[in-house]
Amino acid sequence: MNRFAIFLTLLALLGSVACDTIDNKSLPNLAVRIDLGNFALWNTYGVHGMGQYRIFNREKNIPANFPYNVNTFTGYGGVLLMMGAEEPLAYDLACPVESSHDIILSIDNENLDAVCPKCGSHYNPLTGAGGPVRGVAINNKVGMRQYRVLPNNGGYIIVN
DSSP: OOHHHHHHHHHHHHHHHHTOOOBOOOSOOOOEEEEEOSHHHHHHHSOOSTTOEEEEBTTTTBSTTSOOOTTOEETTTOEEEEEOSSSEEEEEOBOTTTOOTTSBOEEOTTTOOEEOTTTOOEEETTTSTTEEEESHHHHHTBOOOEEEEEEETTEEEEEO
16 A cells, blocks of 8 residues: 555544544533632632642532532532633533443543543543543543533632
8 A cells, every 4th residue: 555545544534533523411411500609719719720620529528618508519420620721611520431420530630631440531621621532431432521610700600
């Protein structure tokens, strides 16, 4: 096979992979509402520098001193709040491959990937919109469920 044919084959393969869509809605759509909508709350519980992150899980009382109330909801597996390059980003922490609220992604502090302790899949919450970067999540074409982070009175509110 000549180089031109190999190049065309690789280009076609790359094009077919690039057109695939990632399912970031494979987890149950449970209510999300975390009110960090004033300067004091955002200053205490928000994220301020690129790559900084915080985890919210009402059921597990994480963070322990957060003022959870009856109007606070943290989705299926908890919420990851991470500062992106220009704005804060939020995702559900349950692994989309495992689809269990008990199998929670952790953050690898070296590369900021979200990693599943069971299936070993890695996701990119910082710049990849929670898309898969390694493991069975790539084959299953699933990514992290993303939530909206809305500006409000000097802080933000996280909702679905």
